[in-house]
Amino acid sequence: MSTSTHRAWLEAELFRLLEFGRDVAHPRGGAAVLGDRGEPLLEQPVHLWITARMVHVYAIGSLLGVPGCRPLAEDVARGLRTTLADDEHGGWFSAVGADGRPVGEAKSCYDHAFALLAGSTAAVAGLDGADALLERAQAVFLERFWDDAAGMCVDTIDRDWTTVDPYRGINGNMHAVEAMMAATDATGDVAWARRAGRVAGRVATVAAAHDWRIPEHYDAGWTPLPEHNRDRPADPFKPYGATVGHGLEWARLLLQVEATLGHEAPPGLADAATRLFDRAVTDGWAPDGAPGFVYTTDWSGTPVVRQRMHWVAAEAGAAAAALARRTGDPAYEAWYARSWDYIEGHLIDRDGGSWWHELDPENRPAAGTWSGKPDLYHAVQATLLPRLPLAPSIAAAVASGLLEG
Template identity: 35%
Template sequence: MHDATPESVRRRARTHRARLLSTLRVQYPDVLAERGYRLLHPETGDRYTGVQRHLVATCRSVANFAAGALADGPDWCGSAAEHGLAFLREAHRGDDGGYHLVVEEDGTPVDRTRSAYGHAFVLLAYARTADAGVDGARDGLAETHALIDERFRDGSGLLRSDCDEDWVELAAYRGQNANMHACEAYVAAYEATGDETYLERARHVAESIAFDLAAETNGLLWEHYTADWEHDFAYNADRPRHQFRPPGYQPGHHAEWAKFLALLDRYDDPDASTAIGPGDGWYARGLDLFDAAVEHGWSENGFVYTHEADGSVLVPDRYGWALAEAIGASAALAERAVARGDAEAAERLRRWHRRFIVRTDLFRGPAGVWYEKRLPPDANGDLVAAEPPGVEPDYHPASAYFEGWRSARGELAGRDA
């Protein structure tokens, strides 16, 4: 139980804050271009060639630097977040208020897709910068929330799929991934504003995806659905290595949802009508999903990408983001375990947390930036960097360290209460 003393918790908080800021120091100032950001190669540290900017990469970098500001990092954390937010508003944002998926540095649209996944990250970027006190971010947050409600929220209260520039859906598809990140963004928006509307949105998405729909797949989270939110088990069956929409179950997303359910438990009142299940529903379900991720996906050098319902591996590639999400999930759930007096679970989660942290060296390149993934041992475990324009791989470790920092602080605050 050496990791449970007040001094050890303080040390954990300091360590995670240092990890967050060191991740940002790798990025700053090289990642800043004249307008927006440029991704860095994990081996050389050089900027990727080309000037195209991906919406998700822009938003993730904004959120990263805003997290640094929230952790009382150097002043450049706030200025770097402002730099990216200006590009988000001036280059990615179209005349109709929607955001182009890919643009040139001068703002010329390359891909005008109105991505549901991308707009969830737009909401997150505004939420984090609003929380950090960046000028104009609160207005952008409110506008984006209204846009998502009008353009993406369907009759079930969940996000529909990607649209063209005229807001016509490109396919009769629904995905849990875009909705999961919408839940993340809604929680962050609540943290920034205290507005219960955002928390209610997050609760609804989480209950629908992680409880109701998962009940039809024995508690596991399927990724793909029809326009009527029926499970589409045949979706992309012939594209097992699809980067964003592979078939099968993803352990990384189970860990990611476990983290978000821990956050909902943090902000929920177990005696209120919004509570899920018998008192500890968010927390208990978060533990279930974390355990499922470990049971079906952990391979000692990362998490496998996808697996079948019986746990048999579909794609053994190990993505760095999945390891990072497990770091954040174990930290957040351990904090909630302490808050609920569940000492056994807290210690088990801390052990997993330490185990995950040790494995981060397997994904971090010589330049300090994370590679996108490692291939399995039978492919020599080769490391693979993101392809430009990329979607910013260091968002996940930065988020994990940010959550580790504030979870430790939350545990200390609970002890002092």
């Protein structure tokens, strides 16, 4: 992880990933879903989460000085002002179809967290229109999704903001933590990072109470719903059981919250990060004999969905790097190397580009939960996070010249 040769390898992989998405801008505005070879699938809806992630990715590319990234980021961001924007009620639609109509009208924390992240990164990169985008994203997120009494975010609201769904979820809150820390770095308003700290502290507490397997689903009073979606165990956003990759992702985020808030951080975040990581790799790595992390387990640690998702391996490498940096324990260096060996051996598609998003239990390309290669966010961040300090967030750190290599 610390060698100049490895840092150069990560940089080369980053450039390869950025090249894969060069055709991502949808002619209607926003980001197209990308196929196996990077071809834009224009018949598919334009999604808010993909659009916002691609703005984030290519705005970082702009900060790195990669030619073509700035105009591409600005072109994709146009969809956040036009195609996906709900000008009548505010906020953004989750997706818009080829006919220009919303695909479902509910508005989600998950999607709007990525809009906040995109606005923050775009503002740090100085993209055209970024300040207005960030202002809008902050206002909508704070007014509609942040529940100050609970210190958590609500999950889903109807289009005109009149009815809040009683479901509460960890996935949207997890990405809100990342976005809120980025918002602090973009604006200087530490209140965003303090909100992230409240979420992180609560998640660490509930994880400790469940043997470090994080309950993902809750009712309106934040009582866990351990059987939620038992009939849809492979759901891409709200699967049944414990999500191995989220244990890894939270391990990294807890360390980043600690580094961001310093003495204001909730106590015990570093210990919680180590326990989350250890639980995730114990339950998730190669439980059926084949290398790779399974998608989900039940509450005893038995695998439920054995597919291997690309984002889980990406988060394993990023979490291991964060823990190695924070603790100095060489065991995390070993996990970091194991994660990248797996990524290189099974996930990176040297022929078609990018990474296979899903593999079956025998590590063959599959499409049970994900089809195509729509998402560069996890893979790109996996090439950057090991070369950055734990704070500030990625865009601010790159802008400050803190990227190693």
